[in-house]
Amino acid sequence: MExxxxxxxxxxxxxxxVIFARLIGAIILGGIIGFEREAQNHAAGLRTHILVSLAAALFGIISIESVHMPGFADDxxxxxxxxxxxxxxxxxxxxLAAGMIVFSRGRVMGLTTGAGMWLSGAIGLAMGFGYWPVAFFATxxxxCVLFALGKMEERLERDPAKHLPPKDGAKP
Structure with a gap:
């Protein structure tokens, strides 16, 4: 049994x-990004971003541990x-992120969500390797980018007439 x-x-x-703390950190930080995506009603939301971040953290931890495993220590x-x-x-x-990107009705959709998933993976790796400050800053x-710039994009889309070129040479 021993x-x-x-x-x-x-x-x-x-x-x-420390390993468990890193994994919990990856869950929390991936969840923060996923929460914003979920609040915007995107397909890859809270659970997806958490799982991506957690998996990446786990891969990071396993890679650190594998370098020091007794069976792999011999050059x-x-x-x-x-x-x-x-x-x-x-x-x-x-x-996975590429699967979120869709071209429909002349518009590309899901690009930001895909980029968020990619970033969640990077944040998970940062947590897995123990770079807490880097992971927190990236989150x-x-x-900030998703929320603040998302609000700015919403304002620009509400009044599209402001951003169209003038018709028939008339001034706006």
Whole structure:
């Protein structure tokens, strides 16, 4: 039974409470961006952004831990490159985000939501690698961009006549 428990809780480079805190941080920060998308009634909302951020954080943690695993420590056996994890997460989330982008009736839709998912992945990686300040700053910046610039876009769309060129050479 002791072998089972030692296998379930292997020695870790990062202490387990820190790992769990990073994962919770990824959930919260991904959720903040997802909440804004949900409030705007977009398809990829709260749950999607949380899952993307959580998965990316987990990949980051696993990549850190795998570099220090006893079976991978010998230079003769395996070389582990944590940058490949970043590349894989970037490609995987970009694939999901691309699925959100739709061209309909002459308009591109879902581009901002896709970009938000991609950013949630990056924030999750930052949390997974332990860069809390970077993850918090990126989340705050994302919310500012999504909320403040979203409000500005709404105002511009409410009065489209202000932004159209004058007809027949008349002045506006």
């Amino acid at each position: 072998m089972v428990f030692s296998d379930m809780f292997p020695e870790s480079r990062i202490q387990y409470p 003769q056996q395996v070389r582990i490159d944590p940058l490949r994890v970043i590349e894989a997460v970037t490609a995987g989330v970009a694939f 705050a910046a994302a919310v």
